Amino acid sequence: MKRNQYRNTIGLPVITAVLIVCAAVLLAALSVVVNKNRVAALAEQQRQVEQEMRLLNIEITNLERKIDQMLDGAKVQPILQAKGTWLQKLNPQTRSIIHLKPIPAAKAVANNDSAPANNLSKP
Template identity: 75%
Template sequence: MKKNRYRNNIGLPVLTAVLILCGAVLLAALSIVVNKNRISALAEQQRQVEQEMKLLNFEIVSLERKVGLLLDGARVQPILQAKGTWLQKLNPDAKAIIHLKPIPAAKVVVQSTEAGLP
């Protein structure tokens, strides 16, 4: 009787090494794909944030223009004068913006302290 023999030259150690090598290559390829997907997702989020920032900046500029038009000095000054406020136009050459008038009671206190009264 003739026995069938297994005549393959590839042994168990070589087969194990090939399987481990293929597994490592597959894991490396999988990690590269996962990292690229994560990077593309982050890039998409960044594009969305930049687009929202552009829209918000446009809204800010348009609101500043609107406020500038509504609070123009030529429009506000008559309204304030009609309300009876004491506001006056600012003089750009002035060294001080606020000028306070002396209080008459302060003169009396100064004079009384000079005279030696408490």
């Protein structure tokens, strides 16, 4: 009886090395795919956030327009006058907003200060 003997030139170390290289290539390809998927997911999230920001900016602009229309000077001035406020319309030709009226007591003090000086110089 003859026994069949296999004469493989590829040994166990070579098969192990080939399997390790194949596993490493497979893991590298898998990591590339996972990273690309993660970048794509982040890009999609960023697009959604930018879209939401655009919508919010449009809404803010619309609200600012609405406020500008509601608080027009022609509408606000009668309301302020009806409430009895001291606010007045601004005159574009003036360079100052606040106008202070002179105090009568200050004029009297200024006149009194100058009078004694004159009296002392004439004895």
